[in-house]
Each structure stands twice: as structure tokens, then as C-alpha cells.
Amino acid sequence: MESQYTLLLLQKIIDAQAAPLPGLTRRDVWLPAVPGKALAVIGMRRAGKTSFLWQLLADRHAQGTPREGLLYISFEDERLAGMQASDLDALVEAYYRRHPEWRDQRHCTFFLDEIQTVPGWEPFARRLLDTENIELFLSGSSAKLLSREVATSMRGRALEATVTPFSFREALRHAGREPGKPPGHLTKGEQSQLDHDLGAYLQHGGFAEAQGLDTRSRSELLRSYVDGVLLRDVMERHNLSQPQVLRWLVQQLLGNAAGAFSINKFHADLRSRGVPVAKDTLHQMLAHLEDAFLLHSVALATDSIRRQQVNPRKVYPVDTGLIALFDRSGKPNTGHALEVAVLHTLLRSGAQVGYVLTPAGCEVDFHAALPSGEQWLVQVCLDLGDSATLQREVHALQDARQQWPQARCLLVAQQVPPTVALPPGIELHRASHWLLEGRP
Template identity: 30%
Template sequence: MDRLLLKSLIVFQKERFLAQKKLVKREILTSLTKFLDTREVVFINGIRRSGKSTLMSLIAKEILENRGVEKANILFINFEDERFINFTFEDFEKLYQTYLEIDNPSGKKYLFFDEIQNVDGWERWINRLYEFEDVKIFITGSNASLVSSSISTSLTGRNRQIQNYTFSFKEYLWSLGLEVEERDFYIPEKVVEIKRAFESYIKLGGFPEVVKNGDITLAEQYFKDIIYRDVVSRFNIRNVKEIRELSLYLITNSGCLASYDSLRSAISAKNVTTIKNFLTILEDVYLIQSLSLYDFSLKKQIYNPDKYYVNDIGFYYAVGFRFSENIGRVLEAIVFQQLLRKGLDIYYWKSSKGNEVDFLVSHSDNKKEAIQVTYSLTHENLARETGGLTAINDQFGEVDKLILTYDERKNIELANGIINVKPIWQWLIE
């Protein structure tokens, strides 16, 4: 690659990277800053357009403002820039040497690489920098298997992996300039403001640019980019129609149980092997996330169908085939995403009599929590929504029980314990 072009890109991209202002703070930033003083390479993975590059800008801002690091010690390269189309493995050393010539940094250098997996052999170069240079490296990626396979070959034991999600509801509030404290849950004017924001969050989802512009059609373009750039191009998919139809089906039916055979029938695929491969790919690019049944028998856990959730509810409204809005499923997907953000072990659970609990959560202290999600509790659905929560004690003993609804707050007293009922919007920001 031409050295003059490299110089131009290094200067241009770094200036834009450091010039970003009015960045929405991210909850995950606290977890990332504690890795600043370690040697390990930090991988930030997540769905396309979830704000990974902006997250790196926030890290750089922390380094510059609170660590006394000079701008010369920061390098940022976005390998998705089309001007890197001819960049190859042989150009990595040229890139690094050109950076050193331009900025002449002294001491530890902080290197930020966006979507570096686009260049074959990147992991060998990163490993060499780790071994022989005084650097701290941050890398983003939007393909789980590609990054993981590269790490396992060259960077085992030398990395930290963090998954970045689209905006949580708390981050959505921050983007609106709203800071919420627990006492605000009991101030009517504040509650009205929070609930109005939650209604918008449900319709828009959490993609930062969608939120910023209030434009859900951007999510439609993101979906196309994921299918055609992250899936079809990188995995050499020939039957584009099938994987696109499967994606749309899973988005439309987010949170539903789905066996391989039922999915095969839904899109008229030739065999279940195709479905298995497609599901792996769609999880690799973070479009969907699976949820397994909790069972002491690993065999039963494997052979029971999974649930599949869309990784941002904005896709549901942008590209899903919605004959009628299933607000209960939408709320369930939002709760699932929040549980993932917390890094918890999550399953769904079903009793021998068929009573189901939406989420069985294992906390770090081995304490379990059973969570049911519904739009509202009525006389007609009360037995169904509490049935699984009542039955779960038979297997696990005393378990914390929670029902999340759109806007109800109370306790339900049962013979074997109390079920706490609270609004989802409150639970999301507590």
C-alpha cells in the first residue's frame, strides 16, 4: 500500500477519532477502564453499528484526560475504510513505522483497531506487537467465530474479550440528557417522563444512530449490511434467500421456541444441517442470540429446542413481518438483552407438567432468580404467569421470584413465597 496514502489515513482517521464530542457514556466503560493497566489485548465484540468505535473513543478520552497520555501516543485505524481495500498483511509493519515517524511517541502507545479482522493474518502482527513493543491494544470485531479462531491460534492467554451491546434503556435516557435516581420512581412528573422515554425506546431500539436521529429505517439498512456484508460475503453463502428468510422469521418470532425441524419447515429449507449452519452464522454476527432450557441432564438440555431472540428490538419494527404487534414478546426481548449485559447465566425453565418460566438466572453467588415477563397481569392470565414461578420451588427450593410488566408494582403472596411485581422500565434502570 502506498506510504503517502497511509500517512494521510493515519492523520485523518486519528483527528476524526479524537474530535468526537457529545459522546453518550456507556455502562460498560467501567469494566473496560480497569483493563487499561494490564498488558492483555482487549477485544470489543458486538453487532455492527452498536457503538464499538465510539466506545473506543470514550476509552481514548479517559486515557488523555485522566492518565496524562499525549495525543502522539494514540493510533486509531478503521479497516472498514474503503481506502484500505488493497491493504495486506505485508503492510502492517509499514503502517506502524509510518505512525512512529509521524507522531514520534514516547513511552507506552495505545493502539485502537476497528474491524481489523478484515485483513488476513492480523493476529500474527498483533501478537508480535504484544511481544516486542510497549503497547496497549484495543480491537473491535463484529464476527465472533472469526475473532475467536484467530485468538485461539495466536493470542491465547493474552486477551480480554468484552461484548458490546446496543444502548440499554439507562443509556437511552443518558442520550436524552436524563439522569434517573431511585427516588425518581416515586415522583409523578419524573415517572411520566421515564415512561414516555420507555415508549420511544421500545419503538426505536438501542442502535446509537437510530436513537440519535429517531429514524428506525436506519435499522433496516443495518439489517441489509449484516446479511450481505457480514454473512453472505464473509461466509460465502450461495442461498441468500434462505438465510434472509430465516433471519426475518427469527426476528418476527423473537423469543419463541424453535426446533431445527420447525425452522426448516418455516423457510422450506432442504435439511436441518442447513438450519444448524445458518443459526451458527447468525449468532456469530450477533443478529440473534439463543437461550437454552435449564436441565440437570445435559442430554435433555441439548435435545430440547432453544429460544431465539433478536439482538436489538429495532429490527422487529424495521424488518419484521408483524401482522399484529406482540408487545409481550417485545418486552421479553428487552429483558433478555439486559440480562445479557449483566453477564449472567440465563436459561428458560419448564416443569414436568409444562409450567414455564421465561428466564432462570444464576447469579455469581449461585443464587437463582426466576423472572416472568408479561405486558400486564389480568384475571385471565394470572394462573399462567404465576404457575411456573410456583412450581420452580419444587426443583430448586427457595428462589427469588419476579414478574416484570409494563406498568404494575405490587407483591403477590403465595403459599410458598412472595412474587415481586414491578415495571420493566424501573427494573431496567435500578
């Protein structure tokens, strides 16, 4: 018996395979390479997951796979409303009806976007992997299923690739100003332009739709992104009964980007204002915000779980452009924005990241444990022109190195004097170069 969606799905297949490949800014997203696994493309709303699926499709086409072997289908189509898992077989049958020579004979690739809109899709996806000669990519985000949960719902049959707002290099590429040579080979004029572009990136952020907008339009756009996350990914999904508390929490977290945050102190502040809320509820709200990719919290770098639990966490927004929306000081928060950008560069490299607080009371912004086993201590600074600032940052790295003697000590600064005297073992990196290269 044919599904009521068969003809519509067949038309969507015809349209998708006839559509020209979109010209999109190329993303530098790491992909796990494990045969037999689906790949779940995850990330915050509007970060570019759908665009990345099209990039993957275009890559396979450029590598020699004809368009008939590549299928992109978005289930975010009102004509597919009410579709059930039992109707998903109609997609496979419609595809092979159109391309019978591909069944069992050739390896095709399906890109299923917003798949979570179909209830019970998970067994269908697992069966595709088991019974058809199909490579499978999945993506989606909704109040029903966060993008992070697409992979976990596959019960070990899918791995994740995380799409974030543009990195600094990707933002330059989008603007047509990505350097065609190593940063150390730039002329003085090119270096000045690069530093100017970094300042703009730290202020405006990396969401694709926000690039090139005026300040008011960009603020309204980014605010709509945050509101969408709060309403659909947190309030609706978890049926929160105290939405105002959630908004106060977000204001506190994003209004103090790169700052320390304690649930206990925030809970005490709410109680002093007569707001009844359970401490566990606040912990859950913070976890929900992280699950929705709106922010990332960094714990103390230590092997002691207890020390991690009793010390505050440092909280960073998903994008530097969000800082201005919530910072009430009215001043450019460039130093914290740079710290946010450095953190996300470390996370993109696959590092496990914590912050350092030494027994002597010195703080280092990040301890990063890389997949290679290498360890970095990273101190971020806006301007090293002041000798006292330089001495303080270097001293913190030297103190932290006593705990991690094998770690490389990196000092990443936006403004670097022409000559800087550093003790042995301290590496100085210009921020525009370090962010552009993704690592030293």
C-alpha cells in the first residue's frame, strides 16, 4: 500500500536533485571517520547546520558521485505534517523507483534534515544503515528533539559533528578577505587590515546572517536567536513554570561573559529578592541552556570532582556577538570577547578545557588537553603594552606550570608591543594570527 506522501516525496526528490548546488561559505568542521555510522550534524539554531549538509553534498559531488546518488530532503515542510515513521519507507521506495540501478549496486548518500519532525524516525534510520547501501547524514533541532540528541537517540549508531557560528577564518572567508598566505608573511598594510577585521569579528560575532548588518539590525537578529532558543528549546521543551527566572539567569550569564558564576550565589540573590526557586531548578536551567548550545561553561581544571563542584564555573556565550546584547556597562567588552573566541577555537580543536586557579591564587584562563595528548596553558590578554600587565600574565603562567610541567605556556594577546622580553618557556602569539591558524 502506497503512502499518501509517496508522490510528494518523489517530487521533492526530483526537485532536490535538479536544484543547483548553492554557493555557500565553506565551513571548517571536523568530521569523525567511522565506517557504518550515521553522522549527526548538531549545533545551535541558525549556526549553519543545513548549509553544512549542502557543503557535504557538494563535496561528494566534486569527488565524483553523480547527483542521482546524492539526496537532500528537508522534513520541515508543512505538506509533510502528520508524517509517521511508517511513511518513511515511502522515501526509500520513491528514491529507488527513480534510480533502480543504485539499489544494492552503488553507494548513495542521504542527507535528512529536520528528521526529528517525524515521530519514531530512529528505527527507520538504523534500518537504513543495516539494510541499504546508504551513507546517512542527519540534522535537526526542535522543542521535541534538540540537535544534540539526534546522535544519542540513534543508540550508538551515529557520531556528532558540531557546527558553530563562523570562526575568525570563516568570517574572513565569508567577507572575501581570507588571507592567501601564512599570517607571518603579511605586509604591514595586510596586518593592519587583519587586526581591524579581528576587532570587528569580536564585536559582531560569527552568525552568518549577522555579517554586514548595521548595529540595530544585528542586535534585533541576534536577540531573536536567543529568544528562539529560550522559548522553543528550553521553555516549551521542558515545560518551565518560571520563565522569568530563566531570563534573569540568561541575563546574569551572558551579561558577565567569561566571568565566574555560582548557582549558590545566584540562588541566594533570588531569595533576597523574594523569588522562590529551587536550587536544583537553577542547575537544570543551566544544563538546558548548554544543551541548546547557547552557552558553554568551563569548570576548574582538576582531577577532583569535589573541587570542580564547589568552585564556580566560568560561562561563555556561543558567539561574541551576543555579549553586547546583555552587557549593561555600555563599554566595549573586547577583552572578554577575545577570551570567548579563544575558547571556541580550543573547543573546535577537540580540546577538553578547564580554567586554572593555582594554590597561590593566580588564575590562568584555560588549561587545554588536546586529543593528541598535548597540554596547553593559555592566557588571553587584550593589550600587553603595560609592563605590569605583562608581568602579571607571565607570572600566572609560570605558577600554573608547576602543576602542569609538561604543558606549553601560551600568551595570546590582541595588541603586542614591537619588542617583548619573555622568560624561557612562555610563547607569545598575536591573537589575529593564533585565531586565524586555529592553533600555534
